Amino acid sequence: MLNYYAFRFKEGLSKIGLGVKSRSQTKPEKTKNTIKKELFNFEHIALYFSNKKTHNAFQVLSDHTCNDLDFDEVFQFLDRTQSRVGQQYLYDKLRCIKLDEAQTQEDEVLIERLSKDAVLRSQIQKELDRLKHKEAYYISSLFQEEHIQVPSWFLAIKLLSFTSFCTLILTFFNPVFFAVLLGVFCVNFVIHYWNKRNLVKYVSSIPQLLKLNKVANQLLKIEYTKPDDSKILKAVSRINQLKNRTLFFQIEAGIQGDFEIVLWFLLDIIKTLFLLEPLFLFGALKRLDRERVEVETVFKYVGRIDSLLSVALLRNGLNSWCTPHLSDVNTGVVAKEIYHPLISDCQVNSIETRERSVLLTGSNMSGKTTFIRTIGINILSGLTLNTCFAKQMQFRPMRILSAIRISDDLMNDKSYYFEEVLRIKALVVAGEETVPNLFLLDELFKGTNTAERIAAGKAVLSNLAQHGNTVLVSTHDIELTDLLTETYELYHFSEFVAEERIIFDYKLKAGKLKNRNAIRILELNKYPVTLIEEAKKLAADFDDFKNISD
Known part of the structure; x- marks a missing residue:
């Protein structure tokens, strides 16, 4: 009750000019076409x-x-x-x-x-x-x-209201009724x-x-x-x-x-x-x-x-945008000069998946996950606002489902891997429905060992790409590029080293990633020489073993 009166008192002060200006005294700001x-x-x-x-x-x-x-x-x-x-x-x-x-x-x-x-x-x-x-x-x-x-007891409220009215009138004729009025009050x-x-x-x-x-x-x-x-x-x-x-x-x-x-x-x-x-x-x-x-x-x-x-x-307020062309059939995703709306001076990229899904490879910070989000955001804005951040955009209506950010659920005693298993299972179930889906995935099964990660990843990605679904997935596992060539288009992001600096161009490139700079980046960051030499030797041994196996 006191808070209520304090609020009303403050509002009253504002109205007579003793406090903050009332809304009627303040001119509305001129609306500008800028981010709030x-x-x-x-x-x-x-x-x-x-x-x-x-x-x-x-x-x-x-x-x-x-x-x-x-x-x-x-x-x-x-x-x-x-x-x-x-x-x-x-x-x-x-x-x-x-x-x-x-x-x-x-x-x-x-x-x-x-x-x-x-x-x-x-x-x-x-x-x-x-x-x-x-x-x-x-x-x-x-x-x-x-x-x-x-x-x-709402009837009592009506009766009390009526009683107040009657006693107020009667008070003018007989002051005794004032005591009754006071009691009712x-x-x-x-x-x-x-x-x-x-x-x-x-x-x-x-x-x-x-x-x-x-x-x-x-x-x-x-x-x-x-x-x-x-x-x-x-x-x-x-x-x-x-x-x-x-x-x-x-x-x-x-x-x-x-x-x-x-x-x-x-x-x-x-x-x-x-x-x-x-x-x-x-x-x-x-x-x-x-x-x-x-x-x-x-x-x-x-x-x-x-x-x-x-x-x-x-x-x-946009320099580049388009209305999407929504297709009735599965034509894949066609995007010309698409960009992420939250990144200033964003590098534009183009992609045409036709009826196939997309497997992205590249190092960390090269732009893989950002590109996946870019596609998802543009599909969403295209379906809801009829506006895409691209020069041209074509796709058929698809549900947007993802597994990009996954974390441990300590409150419910779930590990990272178990939480990931549940998220991916939900996508597999959705993928078997008749409604087409766009699956956005980043680094499947990071919470398990290499052999089983690649095996399970290949099986899941093959499954999700069925039933007319479209999958965009990023991975560091180059082995998947050999296992999924029949159902996935291969693209990659890469960086290069120049003048002791790592330079990312954020340009989407067709094909399989061939360059590797992970150990070189360690070297640029002044890791011990013996450590670098051992890493290079082991990498060469792994390549030799893989070539023999092939």
Whole structure:
């Protein structure tokens, strides 16, 4: 209770100019097409996605794959939304991959218009800016979460409210009733502040819902953001009817003048006397419970427009991008001058897998894993945002599954190898389903011995490449390049040593890796001479043994 009053007192001070400036006194910042510098609270951003009961998607991107693709960092780059609603919608859009060609084409029309029309962008940004406050993150809870149930003794609240009204009137005729009014007020005081814990759940979300509805209403007046069907119009109209029931959420903010703190306390006394807050709160919640579908409809409408504006701003800020060509048949992955969006001045590469999978070799830090992530990120952005970071991109829709970052699970007593076994098993099971998959793998079975790692790796990779799946895998095991030539295209990354320095060019090259620099790198880092000589001799012996075996 004290915290509640402290919050309200501080807010009151801000309004009369004795504290932090109120929102009405602060001009919104001019929106720029740059990466946001704000702190990303993914717990709040993911609320809409996490609380969904059903996703109805081609694929829901798993936490494992998100971690493997550095999803949070990628999202921070992609996110150019103006509102918290749009931010949540965009996050859900990237995690829930849906295939709807008609919707994609419709979205492209608006994205293209937004890309070219600066006046339209500014007009929409101005409206969406109303929903930039962090409290807007909680709007989705109004249609996704269960509301507080009306107490079984709610009738007593109505009776006490009515009694207060009657005794107040009678007090003017007989002062004796003032004692009765005072007694009723004491009871109501307890109930009023009991209800504060219920009120605090909605003191943020309901006012933001009304702002959302106001924004939607303004967007409906814009020619290019007006939907074809009337469903959104009806939803906005239905939510608009909640205004009177939620008046007490906003009335305090509407009081103006130097005496507004005093007025606020007087208003709170009136609300206590007549138990207005619990009456209005449970009335509003009852209505909101019936309007869940309408609230979600408006949420999606505004979120979609903001996410499309985000895509338009993203594209305008890129030097190179393309819309992907999605094929109905397995044509493999065709990527021309593809790059990783998070790497500045990234080396572009091109690849054409046709109907085969890809086996990448190369030393550490040469670019193997980064290239695998680059393909995964571009497939994801292509399927969800219809935008790829390449000059040309062609592939058929595939689920994105990965095993790149794997670590021990000490809490559940699982070793690295056992954790890897479980992850790979899940991919094998998924690979046998009828839906085509893109498997992104890095160094299979690192947690076991060389012989069994190569044997198991070959068997797994052959299995995953079946059923029309596409595999991109990196490895240090050159032996696999000889064992998988029938089903895998061979590519490699390499480095060279010049002037006592190791130079990586990060260029993808076709064929099998032939150069080896591991021992040379040890030598450059001043390892003992005897150690280097022994390593070179053993490497030569291994090569001789392999040649004899072949």
